[in-house]
Amino acid sequence: MKRAFSALPALLLVATLSGCATSWVVDSDVKSFSSIDTVPAGATYRFERLPSQQANGERQASLEAMAAAALEQVGLRRDDANPRYTAQISARVTTTLSPWADPWLWDGPFGYGYGYGPYGYGRRWYGGGWYGAPMIPQASNPWYEREVGVVLRELGSNRVVYETRARNDGPYTSSAAVLPVMFQAALQGFPKPPEGVRRVNIELPTAKKQQ
Known part of the structure; x- marks a missing residue:
């Protein structure tokens, strides 16, 4: 749900999703940069953590688990012993006052x-x-602004071969449900995504909103 909506339709939409609807949509604005055309079948990776991420290992492990599912969907397999790439994962959740x-x-x-x-x-x-x-x-009336990011580096050359970010904002409280979908959105089109900012909508069962 973006702020271009007028207040009344937005309120009606929230009421619908929290009531009788059986599905809801996570809409993410995604921007990606790629320097590779193809990825070898079964390409492997391991996670790489910044010092600040190492200091908060439990949270980072949770984010990496979310990202791992999305990376697997695009053909990348985690292999800490024999990786071809490193994957650096980031996420940010900010609570602000609702625009409504x-x-x-x-x-x-x-x-x-x-x-x-x-x-x-x-x-x-x-x-x-x-x-x-x-x-x-x-x-x-809290409002949640979220952003996730994935940076892939090629081991050996240490060259960044893929960078992508996804942003979403809305009234939903459950980051555990929203962030995994945002990682999926961020990796949509890998390894040759469209240029510029694009909207990626992914539908989920309404029940996940409450998790």
């Missing part, structure tokens, strides 16, 4: 404003007129 949050909500014991509730959009009454706390954006 009400900027005119009064957050305090006085005044009233508009806010989101479980059944839609309506007024909230806080009592005492317009002399309340300062107006601030409603903090209960």
Whole structure:
């Protein structure tokens, strides 16, 4: 879900996906760079970690497991003993205020404003007129900005042969469900992806949104 939508359709879409829908779409904006035309059948790789990633080994191992499934789908097999490439994996998740949050909500014991509730959009009454706390954006509408990256280097020459990144933003809380799909999107078209930024949509069962 991108911010080009108007607020009302976006709210309806969220309500639909959280209600009766049986599938949902992770839409990623992907940009890739490649210096190879083909990859030998059964090409192997091992993961490479930056010092900062080594310091957070448990999280990095989880990301590498997500990326490994996507790498296998494009014909790359992990082999730490005899790799042809190294794969450097990265991911970032940032929580921000939803673009659909009400900027005119009064957050305090006085005044009233508009806010989101479980059944839609309506007024909230806080009592005492317009002399309340300062107006601030409603903090209960988080928005998640995510980015994943994969960099492949050819061992021996240490040359980067493939670099790709995928970005997504939306209201879904489950990074465990979203990030693996973003790695799939990032590697779509490997090893000769289209030029420029492209939109990659991958559909998942709605149940995964809650994991």
